[in-house]
Amino acid sequence: MSISSANLAILSSKKELNQHRKLFPCQFERIIEQEGIYRRYYSMTQTILYGEFILNEFQEQDGLSRFVYLEPLEDELWYGAAFLEGELLYEYVEPFDVLINILAYDCHKAQYVFCPTELEFLYAEKLIVIEPFNVNEETLNDYQLNLVENSRLLKIIRVFFALVLSAMVTWYLFVPSAETPIEKVTITSPTTEFINTYSTRLSASNALTNAIHLLMETALLPAPAISDKVTLEGGALVAAVNKNKVNTKTWNAWLDTQSLLLPWYSDEMSRFSFPVAHSKWKPFVLDTFLVSFLDALKPLDIDVSNQQSTVTGNITSHSMVLSFTGALSHLLVLNELISSQAITTNSLSLTRNSPNEFSLTLSLSLHGVTHEY
Incomplete structure (x- = not known):
């Protein structure tokens, strides 16, 4: 399974959320509001909120306040996420050695480290091997980012393509057609x-x-x-x-x-x-x-x-x-x-x-x- 992580901004008011949206337009986003705190996930490409999916899978576990979840992906990459008191702190997709260095403190403080496969690493005494989640397109459908309609980004894209088209026409009309090698810079x-x-x-x-x-x-x-x-x-x-x-x-x-x-x-x-x-x-x-x-x-x-x-x-x-x-x-x-x-x-x-x-x-x-x- 291919997983990438969206950008995450945690904002304390609707005003801050609107300012952030204006400053950082995107094609896809999702807003999760809880007790007046806004978690804005945003990306230029369609992305699955895999960390929120994992968090939901563990919600019924009593007494689970701090934990780390690890999962092997394709191309020798691993997914890793840290959770505290029912919230996703952060998530990464990295090679295993890099990921463990990033999450070293979180693994140290965590009650458990969950993974669907056996591991030999520094925090093996906290490891709990679990059954792989039933992940499919239908399962993750509720965790997709939403397409931003009529966003400022779309206007920017339209202007960009208009400029590109104009440049192509100018090139065609005015640049000599001699086959002179052009050095790419x-x-x-x-x-x-x-x-x-x-x-x-x-x-x-x-x-x-x-x-x-x-x-x-x-x-x-x-x-x-x-x-x-x-x-x-x-x-x-x-x-x-x-x-x-x-x-x-x-x-x-x-x-x-x-x-x-x-x-x-x-x-x-x-x-x-x-x-x-x-x-x-x-x-x-x-x-x-x-x-x-x-x-x-x-x-x-x-x-x-x-x-x-x-x-x-x-x-x-x-x-x-x-x-x-x-x-x-x-x-x-x-x-x-x-x-x-x-x-x-x-x-x-x-x-x-x-x-x-x-x-x-x-x-x-x-x-x-x-x-x-």
């Missing part, structure tokens, strides 16, 4: 180039989430071994371990109990190294969010420095450096604030000063459209 707009390379950027939320998790785990190292700092190096979080002449048997016995951490530990380099998930481009309105975001940092006592904006075509990137020393609870709130694919990082340093105090230096880049493209 591909021109890529700055906006398109930015979007095409966006997947090389690292998710800020995924980096901070796993940095916190790593420090929580290393706090339990057998004494006198210590590892109290996590840094971002390349595309991975690194926590160096100072064994401080810890007893070898004690150390090995501790490692044997750490089935989740062991794959990320290098005894040769004496450090843990955990990969960070890359971001995926989704259109994001930056202007209103940026003001609210900066205001939200103030009560957390987070310092903001080195702010600057860079414009690439129709996309603005606003970068900054966050500095903080204080309680873990503030870091958890910060992590919620940056839980968007539009926020990336290339530098992180998190230190555990004491059981109740942490120090963070985190570079952030917030990327959003400046106007319609």
